[in-house]
Amino acid sequence: xxxxxxxxxxxxxxxxxxxxxxxxxxxxxxxxxxxxxxxxxxxxxxxxxxxxxxxxxxxxxxxxxxxxxxxxxxxxxxxxxxxxxxxxxxxxxxxxxxxxxxxxxxxxxxxxxxxxxxxxxxxxxxxxxxxxxxxxxxxxxxxxxxxxxxxxxxxxxxxxxxxxxxxxxxxxxxxxxxxxxxxxxxxxxxxxxxxxxxxxxxxxxxxxxxxxxxxxxxxxxxxx
Ligand code: DC
Numbered sequence: 405x406x407x408x409x410x411x412x413x414x415x416x417x418x419x420x421x422x423x424x425x426x427x428x429x430x431x432x433x434x435x436x437x438x439x440x441x442x443x444x445x446x447x448x449x450x451x452x453x454x455x456x457x458x459x460x461x462x463x464x465x466x467x468x469x470x471x472x473x474x475x476x477x478x479x480x481x482x483x484x485x486x487x488x489x490x491x492x493x494x495x496x497x498x499x500x501x502x503x504x505x506x507x508x509x510x511x512x513x514x515x516x517x518x519x520x521x522x523x524x525x526x527x528x529x530x531x532x533x534x535x536x537x538x539x540x541x542x543x544x545x546x547x548x549x550x551x552x553x554x555x556x557x558x559x560x561x562x563x564x565x566x567x568x569x570x571x572x573x574x575x576x577x578x579x580x581x582x583x584x585x586x587x588x589x590x591x592x593x594x595x596x597x598x599x600x601x602x603x604x605x606x607x608x609x610x611x612x613x614x615x616x617x618x619x620x621x622x623x624x625x626x627x628x
Contacts, residue, residue, distance in 0.1 A: 409434070409528040410543065411623055412536035414596060415550035416585050417500070418557030420607050420615055421532040424550065427616045428623065429530045435476060437523055439533035439540070440503065441483040442516045444494035445472050447502030449485055457502035460509045467515050474523065497565070497572065497580060504584045507534075508591040530623075535594035537602055546626040548619060549598035552608040554581050 411434065413425050422438050429436035447457050449470055455462035473484045482491045493499075506512050513535075520540045524531060531540065537547035558578035565572050588596040598604060603622045607615040 408525060409545055409627065410524050410541045411530040411546040411548070412541045412544040413530060413532040413548045413550055413619070414534055414536050414538070414598070414602070415532075415548075416552075416554075416557065416581075416588065416596060418561045418581055419550045419552045420560070420612065421550050423612060424607075424615050424619050425530045425532045427612075428619050430479065431616075431620055432530070432623065433528070435523070435527040435529040436479075436481060437474070437520070437529050437531040438481055439516070439520055439531060439536065441481065441491070441494060442472055442474075442519065443503040443507045443512070444499050445483050445485050445490055446470070446512055446516070447499050447506045448490055448494050450506060451498070451502055457505040460511070463506050463509055464511045467511065470515075472516065472519065474519070495568075497570065500580065500584065504587045508587065508593065510593050513539075513594055534588050534596040537599045538597065539594045542599075546623050547599055547602040548622055549602040549604045550615075550619070551604065551606050554578065554585065556608050557581050 413421050415421050426436045450457050450463045450466045453466045455466050457463060471486050475482045475484060482489050483494065484490065517540065520531065523529065524541055537544055555578065558574060558581045561581065562574045562577040565577065605618050605622065610618060
């Protein structure tokens with residue numbers, strides 16, 4: 405089914421991509437694919453094997469025999485590392501930084517490309533990431549670039565981490581957000597950027613519900 409409906413949502417970390425895309429997918433009856441989880445899983449595997457995520461040679465060596473797969477349980481995405489469900493284990497600040505570093509390695513991107521493409525060719529989906537509209541689904545019918553100020557993104561992430569009991573400070577989270585923005589948009593391969601067709605949705609002044617409605621409105625307009 406190669407003519408599935410593909411919606412690409414790209415943007416910096418903490419812009420609300422996953423919560424918004426998840427909710428919009430539910431309303432539209434599409435599969436939601438969080439591609440950041442794939443990079444996080446590669447980073448988790450690399451760290452477990454003692455590799456430095458910034459060291460391309462070491463990370464590439466950990467790709468051998470690695471199987472990353474996605475499953476959908478009651479509409480929610482689960483990610484598996486050689487069959488182990490690591491969906492929760494990949495949500496730590498250490499893995500965030502590791503994924504940002506590992507995702508700059510071309511072999512890592514190549515390793516994950518087909519998996520993303522196959523899912524999009526088999527399902528109507530909303531896929532979120534950094535290079536979905538530019539590289540993975542250049543043929544997407546709808547391309548959205550979702551963004552918000554670094555301060556508001558750090559504030560949202562800080563709250564999330566506090567709720568999970570992770571010890572950190574707002575300043576630390578803001579520094580992380582800025583560092584990841586820089587890494588993700590300045591890397592040579594598939595940097596984070598909007599395409600000419602992208603509709604920019606800025607959620608700085610919007611709450612979650614308003615952001616979801618704004619995204620659904622763009623998708624519905626483009627689909628008609
Ligand atoms: O969306 P996220 O925070 O879970 O993503 C983790 C890291 O993975 C992020 O720093 C950049 C990288 N990434 C990417 O390079 N390309 C994607 N399509 C998705 C994520």
